[in-house]
Amino acid sequence: MTTDLLVQNVGLDFPLYHGSARSLKKTMVRNVTGRMASDEQNRVVVQALRDISFHLKPGDKLGLVGRNGAGKSTLLRALAGIYEPQRGRVRVQGSLNALLDPNLGMNPELTGRENIVLRGQYQRMDRAAIRRMEEDVSEFAELGDFMDLPVRIYSSGMVIRLGFALATAIRPQVLLMDEWFLAGDANFLEKARERLEDLVRGAEILVLSTHLSSVIEEWCSRVIWLDQGRIRADGPVSEVLAAYLAPA
Amino acid sequence: MGRGRRVAGEEPIGYRHRTMDNAAIMSPPQTIFETQAGADRRERMRSAMDDLLTAGTMWRLSWTLALLDIKLRYRGSILGPFWLTLSSALTIGMMGVLYSYLFHMDVSHYFPFLALSIVLWNFMLQMVNDATACFISAEAMIRSVRLPMMLHPMRAVLRNLLILAHNAVVIIIVDLAMNAWPGWIGILAIPAFLLWLVVSLAMSLLLGALCARFRDIPPIVASLMQLAFFVSAIIWEPSQLGQHEWMLVFNPVFTLLEIIRAPLLGELPSLLVTFSALAYSAIIIFLASMLFVRVRGRIPFWV
Structure with missing residues (x-):
């Protein structure tokens, strides 16, 4: 089966339920003005995504741009199958890995090895594959004897190396990436950069969310500009970026 | 949906x-x-079923998570999870002496009863409390990777099973010391315990989902469980109620406890008790399945 990612008329509302809803509301209003609404049961909801459609095939490298609160992260989570949309549909064919937050599933109380095993099991790898991942990650992250000590006592450099090695050890056909991952590019070690490039090039479909145009220019072949949960523009990198960066 | x-x-x-x-x-x-x-409903049912089956194939992950939960709690302590055993042994020892005196009961009869009751009750109590938090506490995981929702109740049940295994040591020691083996009838506790596991899973789904949506429920559940401890014939024996003993069948905590405790004490639970326990289980399982089919996809928005 060919790798394929289909998004049709996706709409997604965020209900605001809990005690913090009011203060959360205030903070969100700044970014999402005009998107607060009430649903049929009079609950307050934020319309995080509205009428999103696109279709990605092998070779497509999509960049998502938009200011904070435009819906980029929510869209990535919907693509990863974490949030199920209330309207429309998302269909993913192919192995998928979503690099959404830097500490994804990493528990500082657990040892490096335990964290690696857990990540492998999240991805439903078998024992042999997990063992290979252990070797690969510990070698890259240069953890040595620290593998069997809790991550809590690692130096910050070791934590970053472990997180990075873990995230890049899994090579999916569909790769979803949030911008944090490429943000520290300037100081990246040469071998880290090599590994990351390898991962991105190895993915058949890439969806990358960022507001750094340099990252988009380097990695993407198509850009979607999200604004207040809607697609404002969709097309080749140069066109959309020019419109996005143009003074309003 | x-x-x-x-x-x-x-x-x-x-x-x-x-x-x-x-x-x-x-x-x-x-x-x-x-x-x-x-x-539509059918599609939702199918995806709930899919969730269940996928979770089943991922049992190893929920086992790892449960094991790590326990390991983490006791990492660095000398006795490790056997602190659980020790604290249960202490509670049972103290209560056994005190209450056999207060209730004027024969120690060799009361101790095995109390050891079983306390250990089984602690499982129930902890299970219900963990059930309320099973989705909320897994928030980071739920939001970072697509996993079957059923995985979280499985983790809670397995964790409590591990704890129960440590506490069961106390029952065995008490039974040895008091020479109180249940005999063949004790085998009946096995199907009853399997029922418990299914009900525990259902309870975790039900309470876990409800508590993710309505945050007032955990404290309500906690106070109800405190009440249940006193009214469910845990430290006192059902027969002490005399002619009012029949009222106990209206208490789901009691009937569910009794279907395991009675066989392990070498007695047959009454038909009425068995029937009520089955009926309560069926209700819990039914409600949990209905809720799961309805709200499975909404849980990531709630936690």
Whole structure:
């Protein structure tokens, strides 16, 4: 089966339920003005995504741009199958890995090895594959004897190396990436950069969310500009970026 | 409401060698899923079923998580999880002496009863409390990777099973000391315990989902459980109620406890008690399945 990612008329509302809803509301209003609404049961909801459609095939490298609160992260989570949309549909064919937050599933109380095993099991790898991942990650992250000590006592450099090695050890056909991952590019070690490039090039479909145009220019072949949960523009990198960066 | 499908396909595609430095890079198994809005009841039921089956194939992950929960709690302590055993032994020892005196009961009869009751009750109590938190406490995980929702109740049940295994040591020691083996009738506790596991899973789904949505429920549940401890014939024996003993069948905590405790004490639970326990279980399982089919896809928005 060919790798394929289909998004049709996706709409997604965020209900605001809990005690913090009011203060959360205030903070969100700044970014999402005009998107607060009430649903049929009079609950307050934020319309995080509205009428999103696109279709990605092998070779497509999509960049998502938009200011904070435009819906980029929510869209990535919907693509990863974490949030199920209330309207429309998302269909993913192919192995998928979503690099959404830097500490994804990493528990500082657990040892490096335990964290690696857990990540492998999240991805439903078998024992042999997990063992290979252990070797690969510990070698890259240069953890040595620290593998069997809790991550809590690692130096910050070791934590970053472990997180990075873990995230890049899994090579999916569909790769979803949030911008944090490429943000520290300037100081990246040469071998880290090599590994990351390898991962991105190895993915058949890439969806990358960022507001750094340099990252988009380097990695993407198509850009979607999200604004207040809607697609404002969709097309080749140069066109959309020019419109996005143009003074309003 | 969304529809979710995830089909485990091929095994990991093996590993490719990188051209640059020969480091191995793993590829996760094929994932196919579809999340779709506006699905009808049947579709929702099918995706709930899918969730259940996928969780079943991922039992190893929930086992690892449960094991790590326990390990973490006791990492660095000398006795480790056997602190659980020790604290249960202390509670039972103290209460046994005190209450056999207060109730004027024969120690060799009361101790085995109390040891069983306390250990089983602690499982129930902890299970219900963990159930209320099973989705809320897994928030980070739920929001970072697509996993079957059923995985979290499984983790809670397995964790409590591990704790129960440590506490069961106390029952065995008391039974040895008091020479109070239940005999063959004790085997009846096995099907009853299997029922407990299913009910525990259902309870975790039910309370876990409700508590994720309505945050007032955990304290309500906690105070109800405190009440249940006193009214469910845990430290006192059902026969002490005399002619009012029949009223106990209206208490689900009691009947569910009794179907395991009675056989392990060498007695047959009454038909009425057995029937009530089955009826309460059926209700819990039914409610949990209904709720799960309805709200499975909403849980990530609630936690």
